[in-house]
Structures are given as C-alpha cells and as structure tokens.
Amino acid sequence: NAGVTQTPKFRILKIGQSMTLQCTQDMNHNYMYWYRQDPGMGLKLIYYSVGAGITDKGEVPNGYNVSRSTTEDFPLRLELAAPSQTSVYFCASSYSRGGAGEETQYFGPGTRLLVL
Amino acid sequence: QQPVQSPQAVILREGEDAVINCSSSKALYSVHWYRQKHGEAPVFLMILLKGGEQKGHEKISASFNEKKQQSSLYLTASQLSYSGTYFCGTYGAGSYQLTFGKGTKLSVIP
Numbered sequence: 001n002a003g004v005t006q007t008p009k010f011r012i013l014k015i016g017q018s019m020t021l022q023c024t025q026d027m028n029h030n031y032m033y034w035y036r037q038d039p040g041m042g043l044k045l046i047y048y049s050v051g052a053g054i055t056d057k058g059e060v061p062n063g064y065n066v067s068r069s070t071t072e073d074f075p076l077r078l079e080l081a082a083p084s085q086t087s088v089y090f091c092a093s094s095y096s097r098g099g100a101g102e103e104t105q106y107f108g109p110g111t112r113l114l115v116l
Numbered sequence: 117q118q119p120v121q122s123p124q125a126v127i128l129r130e131g132e133d134a135v136i137n138c139s140s141s142k143a144l145y146s147v148h149w150y151r152q153k154h155g156e157a158p159v160f161l162m163i164l165l166k167g168g169e170q171k172g173h174e175k176i177s178a179s180f181n182e183k184k185q186q187s188s189l190y191l192t193a194s195q196l197s198y199s200g201t202y203f204c205g206t207y208g209a210g211s212y213q214l215t216f217g218k219g220t221k222l223s224v225i226p
Binding site: 031033035040041042043044045048050056058059090101102103104105106107108109110 | 118145146148156157158159160163165203205207211212213214215216217218219
C-alpha cells in the first residue's frame with residue numbers, strides 16, 4: 001500500500017491564481033482530512049469528509065473548497081490564492097466504524113505552497 | 117479550543133527522561149499524540165480514550181486524566197531518534213475534528 005499520497009510536493013503561485021492539491025489514499029478509509037500547518041502553530045483543520053459525497057468545514061475553511069466523489073480521492077481547491085495561504089498542507093485519512101476519535105489518522109507527505 | 121502544550125521546547129541528553137503535557141478547557145473523548153520530524157509528516161504515537169483504553173506505541177507511555185482534561189506523554193531513556201516536535205490532538209465527545217496543540221520541540225543530544 002502506498003498509504004496517503006499528495007501532489008504536488010511544492011508549488012509557487014501568484015496572487016489570484018487557482019490550483020488544486022491532490023490527495024489519494026489506498027487504505028479504503030472512510031474519513032479524510034485537510035490540514036494546514038504554519039510555523040509554530042500546529043495543524044489547523046480546513047475541511048473533512050466522512051465518506052464519498054459528504055464534506056464539512058473545519059476550523060479554517062475560508063478560501064478553500066473540497067469535493068469527494070470517490071472513497072480514494074479528496075482534492076483541495078484554492079480559488080484565488082492569497083499570501084496568507086502560504087503554508088504546508090497535509091492530507092490525512094482514517095477508518096472509523098463509529099466515533100472519529102478512536103482511530104489513527106495517517107498523514108500524507110505534505111504539499112508546500114508559496115503564494116507571492 | 118486549541119489544547120495547550122508544555123513545555124514549548126526541551127533539550128535532553130541521551131538516556132534522560134521527559135514529560136510533555138497537554139491540557140484542554142473542554143470535555144474530551146480522546147487524546148492523540150503524534151511526532152513530527154523536520155520536513156516530514158506527523159506520525160502516530162498513541163491514542164488515549166475516555167475510560168482508560170490506550171492504543172499505540174510500545175516504548176512510549178502516556179496518561180489521561182479525564183477529570184482535569186489533561187494528558188501527559190512520558191519519554192523514558194531518550195534516544196537520538198526521539199528528537200522532533202510532539203503534538204497532542206484532542207477530540208470532544210461527538211466531534212469529527214481533531215484539534216492540535218502548538219507542539220513541543222524535543223531535542224536529544226549525545
């Protein structure tokens with residue numbers, strides 16, 4: 001199993017540009033998450049999904065959109081890039097039969113985004 | 117609310133012990149611990165559930181005080197490989213969101 005994969009690894013965007021960060025997992029996990037990590041701030045949840053077709057906002061959703069049409073894929077869309085979106089983005093997944101709090105989250109390697 | 121971790125940073129010599137604390141102002145269902153090395157993704161260490169069940173690492177121990185909404189991670193006989201930033205994450209009852217603390221940077225030196 002490859003686990004959780006993310007592309008690209010690194011990207012530079014100009015202000016106002018758009019892009020999609022890709023995330024794929026091959027563990028048949030039902031839950032998937034997007035986090036951003038800024039220096040010294042820990043990880044902040046952007047969006048999450050509990051299954052195909054079901055998504056919800058996390059703590060910092062403004063400026064982002066998600067969709068989940070399959071169990072495996074959970075892309076994150078930035079519509080109008082701003083310097084405040086410069087960060088490292090991590091996708092994660094977990095399998096939960098019931099409560100989300102009981103299961104390990106497996107993280108992808110991250111995407112480093114720089115908005116200039 | 118974001119859980120509060122202490123200390124923010126600690127330097128140990130190989131073989132020394134360390135304790136990292138995590139506290140929350142809200143009622144918790146579970147506490148998760150992760151370690152992240154520089155430039156890498158966070159890696160799971162342990163889950164502590166309300167009621168006392170633990171899942172995770174054999175060589176690292178932790179506690180969860182449900183009444184005080186606090187958890188502590190115990191690193192004994194530290195090795196160079198223990199260096200990294202340790203994050204606690206908390207789930208409230210019925211929540212789907214893991215809320216992470218700001219992290220504790222642990223440096224183990226020879």
